[in-house]
Every structure is written in C-alpha cells, then in structure tokens.
Amino acid sequence: MYKSLARQYEPQKDNLQQEFEAKNSILGTRFYEIAPVDYLLTVFPDKGYEDELIVVFGTVKDKSGSIVERGTVKRIRLEDIWDITWRSNAYIPYCEFIKNYYHSKTLKSVKAFVVDCDGITSTRLKKILKYLWSSLPAEPTHIVNSGQGVHFVYVLSEPVNVKGLRWSVNKLNETIQDTFSNLLNVDKHPVVHPYRFPGFLTKINTVATAFKVREPYTFEELMKVFKLQPKKAKRTEKKGKQKGELLVLPNGRRAFFEWVLRKLFMNPPIPGRRHNSFFALGIVAYKCRREVPYEEALETIPMVYEDMMDRNLHIGFTIEEAYSAFHKGYSPKYVRASWKYLCGLLGWEYRPNKRNGRSREEHIKLMNRIRLARYQSKWEELEEHIKRLKEQGYSKRKIAEMVGIHYTTLYRRFKYLFE
Numbered sequence: 001m002y003k004s005l006a007r008q009y010e011p012q013k014d015n016l017q018q019e020f021e022a023k024n025s026i027l028g029t030r031f032y033e034i035a036p037v038d039y040l041l042t043v044f045p046d047k048g049y050e051d052e053l054i055v056v057f058g059t060v061k062d063k064s065g066s067i068v069e070r071g072t073v074k075r076i077r078l079e080d081i082w083d084i085t086w087r088s089n090a091y092i093p094y095c096e097f098i099k100n101y102y103h104s105k106t107l108k109s110v111k112a113f114v115v116d117c118d119g120i121t122s123t124r125l126k127k128i129l130k131y132l133w134s135s136l137p138a139e140p141t142h143i144v145n146s147g148q149g150v151h152f153v154y155v156l157s158e159p160v161n162v163k164g165l166r167w168s169v170n171k172l173n174e175t176i177q178d179t180f181s182n183l184l185n186v187d188k189h190p191v192v193h194p195y196r197f198p199g200f201l202t203k204i205n206t207v208a209t210a211f212k213v214r215e216p217y218t219f220e221e222l223m224k225v226f227k228l229q230p231k232k233a234k235r236t237e238k239k240g241k242q243k244g245e246l247l248v249l250p251n252g253r254r255a256f257f258e259w260v261l262r263k264l265f266m267n268p269p270i271p272g273r274r275h276n277s278f279f280a281l282g283i284v285a286y287k288c289r290r291e292v293p294y295e296e297a298l299e300t301i302p303m304v305y306e307d308m309m310d311r312n313l314h315i316g317f318t319i320e321e322a323y324s325a326f327h328k329g330y331s332p333k334y335v336r337a338s339w340k341y342l343c344g345l346l347g348w349e350y351r352p353n354k355r356n357g358r359s360r361e362e363h364i365k366l367m368n369r370i371r372l373a374r375y376q377s378k379w380e381e382l383e384e385h386i387k388r389l390k391e392q393g394y395s396k397r398k399i400a401e402m403v404g405i406h407y408t409t410l411y412r413r414f415k416y417l418f419e
Contacts, residue, residue, distance in 0.1 A: 016148060016204040022122035023145050024209055030129060031143065031211040036199025039142065039210040040081070043094060043111050043155055049079040054102050056194040058089040073102045088201040091194030096159065101275070104192050107166075109159040113173050113222070114195055115140070115180045116187045118149035124184075125150060132183050138225040141216050144195075145209045147202030151195060152180065157216040168223065168230045175226045252287030257297070260284050264304055269347045274308060278322040280345040282329025283337050294330075301326055379413070386414055 027033070034042075047053065052075040060069040069089075076084065084090055094112040097103065133139070144151035154176065162169055173191045180186050196202065198210035223230065260281065269277045278301065285297035305319050343350040358366070382403060389399045396418065400410040411418070 017206055019122055020145065020147065020202075020204060020206045023120070023125050023150070026122055026126055026129065027143055027145065027209075027211045031213050034142075034198075034210050034212050036085075036197065036210065037082075039144075039198045040078075042142075042216070044078075046159075047078050049077065051078055052076060052100055053078055053081060053092060054097065054100060054194075055081075055084070056091045056093070056102070057087065058091065060089055075100050082199065085200045085207075088203050088205075090196070090200055092197050093192055093194040094153075095192055102192075104190065107162050107192055109161050110156070110169055110191050111159050112141075112153050112155040113176050113191065114154075114189070114193075115152040115177050116149060116189060116193075116195065117152065117180065117184045118187055119185065120148075120150040128183065135183070137179065137227075138217070138222065139213050141212070141214055143211045143213060144198055145211075146196045147204050147206060147208065154222060155216040156222075157218050160219040165219075165230065168228065172219075172222060172226060172228055175228060176222075179226070252284065252289075252291075254288060254291035257284055257288040257292045261300060261304075263348075264346075265307055268308055275317050275321065275325055276345040276347075278304070278325040279329040280342050282326040282331075283334045283342065283345075285326075286330045286332070287335060287337075297330075298326075383414060383417070386410070386417060390417060 024033075041047075044053070055074050055076050057069070057072050057074065059067060059071040062068050071089075093102070094110065094114060095107055096109045096111070098106040098108050138154070140152040141155040142153040144153060160169060169191060174188075177186050177188045181188070196208050198208045200208055202208055217225075264277060264281070268274070281297075281300070281304065285292060285294075285300075289297070301322055302319065305322050340350050342348075382405075385403060386399055389402060394402070396410060397407050400407040403410070
C-alpha cells in the first residue's frame with residue numbers, strides 16, 4: 001500500500017516537462033529569473049563578442065546504443081554561442097584555459113564553483129528551499145534548472161587564478177560539494193567539468209533556466225565561510241640552471257634523436273598527446289644539439305605534422321602552434337627531463353631501465369658486490385695458473401712475465417706460494 005502511494009508522487013517519464021515547469025514556478029516565486037545572455041555575461045564578464053569559449057559536445061547515441069556523434073571540444077565565439085542552443089549535448093566549463101586548450105593541466109582561472117544535483121523533483125526542491133536552506137554555510141549566487149536536475153552555482157566576482165592556489169581551489173570545490181552531499185545526491189565533478197548553460201536545450205526538450213539568488217562572492221569570502229585555510233607551498237632549493245651558467249650540458253647522441261623520429265613516424269601519438277609530441281621533440285633536439293644542428297631539427301617539424309595529416313588524424317592545432325611547442329621545449333630549462341617524463345608527453349609506455357625497479361643506491365651496492373666477486377674469481381684463477389707454472393720449474397720473474405703482471409705484484413700477492 002505504501003509503495004503504491006509513493007509511486008503516485010514519483011514523476012513518470014511523460015511528466016518530466018511538468019516537473020520542470022513546477023521547479024521553475026517554485027524558484028520564480030522566491031528568486032529573480034535572469035536571461036541566458038545576462039547569466040553568461042555574469043560568469044564571463046571579461047569576454048567580448050569576438051572572444052572564444054570552450055564548448056564540450058558529448059557523445060550522442062541512438063536507442064540501440066550505436067554512436068551517432070562522437071564527443072569533441074570546439075572553440076566558438078561568444079556571439080555565435082546562441083546558434084547552438086538547440087544542441088542538448090553542448091556543455092561549457094566555468095573556467096578559462098591557457099591558449100584555450102581544454103585540459104586540467106592547462107587550467108588558468110576559475111569563474112565559479114558548481115554543485116550538480118541530478119534527479120531533483122519539485123517536491124524535493126521545495127523541501128530544500130523551505131527547511132534545509134538555512135543550514136548551508138553560504139547561499140549559492142545562482143540556481144540553474146538544467147532539466148531533470150538542478151545546479152547550485154557560486155559565481156565569483158573576480159576569477160581566481162589557479163597558479164599557486166591549485167590546492168585551495170580544488171579543496172574549496174570539494175568542500176562545497178561535500179556540504180551539499182549531506183542534503184542531496186550530488187554528482188561530484190572537478191572544477192574543469194563542463195555544465196549545461198541556461199538557454200540550451202535539455203534532454204527532456206525544455207530550455208534550461210537560471211535564477212539569481214544573491215550577488216557574487218570573492219574567493220577569499222568563500223574560503224572563510226567554508227572554514228578553509230590556503231595551503232602554503234614549501235620553499236625548496238631550485239635545481240637546474242643558475243644565472244649565467246648552464247648546470248648540465250646536452251649529452252644526447254644523434255642515434256637517440258633519429259630513434260625518436262622513427263617511432264613518431266611509425267607509431268603516431270595517441271589523441272591528447274599530439275601537441276605535446278612537438279614539445280617533447282624540442283626537448284630531445286636540444287639534448288642532442290651537439291650532433292644534430294638546430295636547422296636540421298627544425299626541418300623535422302613539417303615532416304611529423306604532415307605525417308599526422310596523411311594518416312587523417314584530427315590534430316586540432318596549426319603548424320604554427322607546433323613550431324611554438326617545439327621552441328618551448330628547445331631550451332636548457334628541460335635538459336634534465338627524464339625518459340619517464342618524455343614518455344608521459346608522448347603517450348608511450350614507460351618501462352624501467354636495467355635497474356629493474358631498484359633505486360640508484362641499491363643498484364650501485366649490487367654492482368659493487370658483482371665487481372668484487374669477479375675480481376676475487378680472477379685472482380683465484382690466476383693463483384691456480386701460477387701453481388702449475390711453479391711446479392713446472394719456472395722462476396718468479398718468468399712466471400710474472402708469462403701471467404702478465406709485475407714481479408713485485410706477484411711476490412706481494414702470492415708470497416705464500418714461494419715460501
């Protein structure tokens with residue numbers, strides 16, 4: 001009986017649009033609905049109409065599970081964003097990236113922190129706003145009705161630069177999501193995760209809406225409200241190039257440079273590592289610059305680039321960007337780069353060297369023991385040879401000449417044989 005009664009209040013698939021409108025009605029009675037254009041400019045106030053935004057397109061599958069359209073990342077001008085609002089698989093990250101290259105390692109600044117709560121019904125949303133809202137340490141600045149779910153967004157008045165604050169940014173994002181997870185089912189995501197923006201079509205054929213709750217926060221205010229202290233990085237002595245001197249000289253051989261090129265031609269890098277491969281090629285070229293001239297190394301860039309194009313690989317960057325990546329790696333700054341680091345850039349499998357997982361100190365001790373054992377066995381064999389020559393009646397000087405050692409060495413090490 002109780003189960004059948006509960007099912008009456010559960011939204012069915014054909015009632016999803018009604019639930020969406022009910023959530024809009026609940027949010028509209030308490031907060032102010034803002035236009036999608038105003039919301040986008042609130043999150044990206046420094047963007048002009050000619051500037052580009054990163055848009056992530058998710059993979060689209062049909063009812064049988066076959067892939068209709070594979071996911072990809074595109075850069076679209078701000079004024080052209082509204083031409084793709086009919087796409088229900090278009091998402092935008094609340095971040096900026098170095099040279100607009102979408103990756104967690106190229107994260108430049110964060111515009112907002114988002115809590116993604118999926119499967120929020122109108123009844124549950126009403127309960128949150130009426131009874132659980134006061135338990136939050138800080139109210140979100142905006143609420144986005146994204147279809148079947150709701151996004152609670154903390155927009156920053158000024159974007160926070162990640163450099164030097166990466167730990168603090170990730171920790172604040174984690175803390176905000178953990179706070180909401182005590183109240184709702186939260187899909188936890190990193191700060192670079194893309195989300196559906198207001199004005200875009202949802203999966204239930206409705207248009208996502210946004211409601212303003214309050215004014216934006218500063219990053220310091222959110223850190224204080226959620227009781228977090230920024231983690232200070234420990235200062236360590238810098239190793240590498242000093243002013244006016246080069247600590248390590250290039251020591252790569254020409255064969256190493258040619259081997260890397262052959263492997264690039266025969267096994268091109270995996271997706272996501274193709275831009276890095278030119279950076280790695282610059283590092284290898286600088287390591288081998290004693291035997292490989294700079295002009296010759298520079299001529300290999302169009303060769304590698306055209307080889308990728310001939311294989312119909314979706315490179316995603318121009319040859320000018322490939323030259324730029326090469327020159328960045330062609331520097332004494334990366335002359336200490338290890339083979340493991342280069343394998344990470346190229347996407348190649350890293351295999352340990354002949355030490356077989358041993359540390360350098362352990363390997364040196366082992367090799368010393370091996371050398372000592374070989375040294376002792378050498379003198380043991382020599383002792384047996386000297387005994388045979390002595391039994392044949394040869395003198396000490398003649399024996400020393402025959403075995404190839406000095407007379408005094410023979411007398412000092414094998415004195416007991418002649419006493």
